[in-house]
Amino acid sequence: MADGNEIAELRVSAYTIPTDLPEADGTLAWDKTTVVLVEPRLEDGVTGLGYAFGHPGMVQLINETLAPKVIGLDIHQTGRAWLEMVRSIRNLGRPGLCSMAIAAVDIALWDTKARCLQQPLHRLLGAVRESVPVYGSGGFTTYTESQLVEQMTGWVAQGIPWVKMKIGTDRGRSWRQDLQRIALVRKAIGPDVELFVDANGAYSETQALQLGRRFREEFEVAWFEEPVTSDDLAGLHRLRDGLLLDITAGEYGYHLEYFAAMLDRGAVDVLQADVGRCAGVTEWLRVAALAAAHKIDFSAHCGPSLHAAVATVPPNLRHIEYFHDHVRIDHLLFDGVLEPRDGALWPSDRPGLGLELRRSDAEHFRVA
Secondary structure, rough: OOOOEEEEEEEEEEEEEEEEEEEEEEOOOOEEEEEEEEEEEEOOOOOOOOEEEEEHHHHHHHHHHHHHHHHOOOOOHHHHHHHOOOOOOOOOOOOHHHHHHHHHHHHHHHHHHHHHOOOOOOOOOHHOOOEEEEEEOOOOOOOHHHHHHHHHHHHHHOOOOOEEEEOOOOOOHHHHHHHHHHHHHHHHHHOOOOOOOOOOOOOHHHHHHHHHHHHHHHEEEEEOOOOOOOOOHHHHHHHHHHHOEEEEEEOOOOOOHHHHHHHHHOOEEEEEEOOOOOHHHHHHHHHHHHHOOOOOOOOOOOOOHHHHOOHOOOOOEEEEEEEEHHHHHHHHHHOOOOOOOOOEEOOOOEEOOOOOEHHHHHHOOOOO
């Protein structure tokens, strides 16, 4: 019997925001980021929102393939909606844009369900903690030394106890420059702040082993993210055995089987997953549980506004990546964006994710 909780429509739009400065890591350069926004509306008029970072092509995919599987369902049936969407993209392929499009819809449905129940999402999901620690992330290889130091020390001044910088310059060819920049940052932030580095798969295994030892011994680096490509599970495993720091990966995981393979091979000390890539809240929580079963810590990749609520749930959650690009974009598009306090994000008591789109500001960046 109809009660007004049926999903009447999904409004889908895309916004492309230029970076504030040229940005690159060890294996990629970019000058813009696209947000794909989904706004469900229920028969009784309740609306919500969710989004994922990706490509404008996701708009057509959602409108033509995913939305017909979701419209008409009761908003409380998030699990059924997720399964119907996954089944609908069988011939398109699960990894990549399909999974990211499902994520945008799934997050939007969870937000709308929470609003329908007039509950903040973290309470609806069953939080085990009131806040989630964050680490500052950016430090792009295109930054000047002064820009790099300013960003890193700025996070420390905000009370954030961990900072992460990009390395692997020129796909590992400029490794001497990496060492110089790490030394510069360590000196600037002092001995008490934990320093993370992210090579984005730029190094060979031999390079990563040699450099990783120096990173730890000379600069007390605590976290070495994607020292080699995350597809090289054997290489990650050997580096994990050979280095006295955390080997981490997982941001390019789109489905549960990817993470299962990574954990079964003993490839990481900390597993990363992105709620906007691995098909939304529904799958992200499964990945967290899988990591917990393997006695592995879990970390949320990028998108701090997307992760603040869901990250309160896994008991094995270590922290959220407070990524420069996504923090900036969130502030440009939304009201209700959380600010770090005491090195953590504290989800608000506002219903759902606690975000509201500023339409007049967003329209300037709209591309679809």
